[in-house]
Amino acid sequence: MSNVTLLPDDIAPIENVPLRVQVANRLRSAILSGRLRPGSGLVETALAEQMNVSRAPIREAIQILENDGLVETIAYKGKRVKPLTAREVAETYSLREVFEVMAVRRILDSGVPVDALHEYCEAMNAAAAADNYDALTAADEAFHHALIRLADHDLLLASWKNLYLRIHQIMALRNRDERNLQQIASNHPPIVKALEDRDADRAIALISEHTRALAAFDPATIVQDL
Amino acid sequence: MSNVTLLPDDIAPIENVPLRVQVANRLRSAILSGRLRPGSGLVETALAEQMNVSRAPIREAIQILENDGLVETIAYKGKRVKPLTAREVAETYSLREVFEVMAVRRILDSGVPVDALHEYCEAMNAAAAADNYDALTAADEAFHHALIRLADHDLLLASWKNLYLRIHQIMALRNRDERNLQQIASNHPPIVKALEDRDADRAIALISEHTRALAAFDPATIVQDL
DNA sequence: AGGTTGTGGAGTGTCGACAATCCATAAGTG
DNA sequence: CACTTATGGATTGTCGACACTCCACAACCT
Missing domain, CATH: 1.20.120.530 (GntR ligand-binding domain-like)
Known part of the structure; x- marks a missing residue:
């Protein structure tokens, strides 16, 4: 059966979104909504524990937000929501x-x-x-x-x-x-x-x-x- | 002695550049010089072995290049130098x-x-x-x-x-x-x-x-x- | 005090191993 | 033969542990 196009389309379109993307989306919406204010520190270990994932996807998510220009990293010191001047x-x-x-x-x-x-x-x-x-x-x-x-x-x-x-x-x-x-x-x-x-x-x-x-x-x- | 400013300045200013940045720089220059042509595949394990580092910095370096718009990722399939239309x-x-x-x-x-x-x-x-x-x-x-x-x-x-x-x-x-x-x-x-x-x-x-x-x-x- | 030298904690950086996914190709099935 | 279903390899995704860097603050000399 190749054309079973008639399922209840309620829960049909499963997407497999990598964790880093899910994390990035949540962090981004937190920043864009103002819940995470400019200057707030982002600690990988804390976020990892809070979201119940390992640090790897957190790191990659933060880097995605860096590309968006919303976060900045200071090597060996920390990451934070980019301050707005x-x-x-x-x-x-x-x-x-x-x-x-x-x-x-x-x-x-x-x-x-x-x-x-x-x-x-x-x-x-x-x-x-x-x-x-x-x-x-x-x-x-x-x-x-x-x-x-x-x-x-x-x-x-x-x-x-x-x-x-x-x-x-x-x-x-x-x-x-x-x-x-x-x-x-x-x-x-x-x-x-x-x-x-x-x-x-x-x-x-x-x-x-x-x-x-x-x-x-x-x-x-x-x-x-x- | 706070002002020992008189060393032979040959090997003075040591920099501690994270591996991901070194990797990103090398890959970037390879792409910008045309040695890595658009469409070339970038395989993490191969690069890791070739550069003698683990996959983590390679992944992060590739993400940096993604921010630069030079590389694109197709989830679970691979990464490649972004084709130029x-x-x-x-x-x-x-x-x-x-x-x-x-x-x-x-x-x-x-x-x-x-x-x-x-x-x-x-x-x-x-x-x-x-x-x-x-x-x-x-x-x-x-x-x-x-x-x-x-x-x-x-x-x-x-x-x-x-x-x-x-x-x-x-x-x-x-x-x-x-x-x-x-x-x-x-x-x-x-x-x-x-x-x-x-x-x-x-x-x-x-x-x-x-x-x-x-x-x-x-x-x-x-x-x-x- | 002024200055140097430990020392500990917080955080990021790196690693190696394992899990999940996708694709092509082969093997089964009517 | 057309179609579905295994299977295996290639590659990325995720994890937990350990190493390194930085900073602040205490301890120590003189």
């Missing part, structure tokens, strides 16, 4: 701006349709109306992710994703109350409009303005490290 | 162009002096005159490295360095004979001139043109992989 935050956002502008340029050059972006704008409006911070954040990320994907540039996408990890972390460490959800949501439709109008200068100006506004938002909050 | 080559150069344009913008915005760049131009001219391919390549990299550093943006610098690894590899795989050393060397002084003139548009145009010329150069050579 105000400068790094600023640099992260300025690089993001360059990435998104590059994406806009490529989208307009290629003439690919941008209809897909409307969907995310609506999701953001709904989230803002419901005053749902998490939903708005998710929709915002989905919007920008879709924008980058439209640029059809794998390396740009990978670089953007890596950069966005840090943005995720930064946002989790911010004070939520100070954000104006309505305003963030309302930033995006004009960008889509400019893209549909094939107005490169306006689209780029809007994207730049948008990312700069986010960057300017209270970077001082997170620099109580070290 | 024509698309990847093109994407690498286009991202490099964006990085360098960003650097130019920042340099002109900040008003930092660019005198340091002349030195590298001269080195390139000398190398071109001597028909020394390696020296020209090194001087070219030094020029662009210096340019990025002038932008005073750590994250940009790190991203550029990572990207340049692949460029290093690509150049090593190209056919050297087809390059016109004189012309490459002559590309750079006008860029410095435009920077000194604070002519943003001209500087950006020149940098873009320069990196695009490099990108267009024979990318087909290296796609005999897989």
Whole structure:
């Protein structure tokens, strides 16, 4: 029987995820959510015991997070969640701006349709109306992710994703109350409009303005490290 | 005696480099020099025996190279030097162009002096005159490295360095004979001139043109992989 | 005190052995 | 013959133990 395609698909797709990946995912989500703050020490033996695995997968997981730029190792001394300086935050956002502008340029050059972006704008409006911070954040990320994907540039996408990890972390460490959800949501439709109008200068100006506004938002909050 | 600063400085500064780093360095240079071609398999046990270390540092070294984007792992099957597609080559150069344009913008915005760049131009001219391919390549990299550093943006610098690894590899795989050393060397002084003139548009145009010329150069050579 | 030299603990670095997985190929089965 | 099921080799994944490095602090000289 080669085509037994009709199982109850509930528990069908078993995945065999190496421990290091599971560990890395859990640590990453802890860092991105802010539960593990910048500067926190990561002790292999402690983590190994806590997660009930040996040190090897812990080490490899930590190295994966190092690639993500979320953790740093000081040889023979220890590993810790990379501290976030105000400068790094600023640099992260300025690089993001360059990435998104590059994406806009490529989208307009290629003439690919941008209809897909409307969907995310609506999701953001709904989230803002419901005053749902998490939903708005998710929709915002989905919007920008879709924008980058439209640029059809794998390396740009990978670089953007890596950069966005840090943005995720930064946002989790911010004070939520100070954000104006309505305003963030309302930033995006004009960008889509400019893209549909094939107005490169306006689209780029809007994207730049948008990312700069986010960057300017209270970077001082997170620099109580070290 | 705290200040015994007068030893024969021959064998003074002992460094204690972890094995994984030594292994990673050797493998990296093998890849960047083209001795390990894209697609080559990397077998942990073989490397371990060959280098006379255990598999642990080999594994960690390979993971470091994975972060560099030079190696890829297929779980339970093997690791290999990441194959280079024509698309990847093109994407690498286009991202490099964006990085360098960003650097130019920042340099002109900040008003930092660019005198340091002349030195590298001269080195390139000398190398071109001597028909020394390696020296020209090194001087070219030094020029662009210096340019990025002038932008005073750590994250940009790190991203550029990572990207340049692949460029290093690509150049090593190209056919050297087809390059016109004189012309490459002559590309750079006008860029410095435009920077000194604070002519943003001209500087950006020149940098873009320069990196695009490099990108267009024979990318087909290296796609005999897989 | 000022300076040097042990010493112990915390943590990472390295090792060798064993388990799990995948793939190709062979062996069985109607 | 078409199809399934063993089997074995190659390679990665995981483990537990031991070695090394670093740092802080005490002990010791002068």
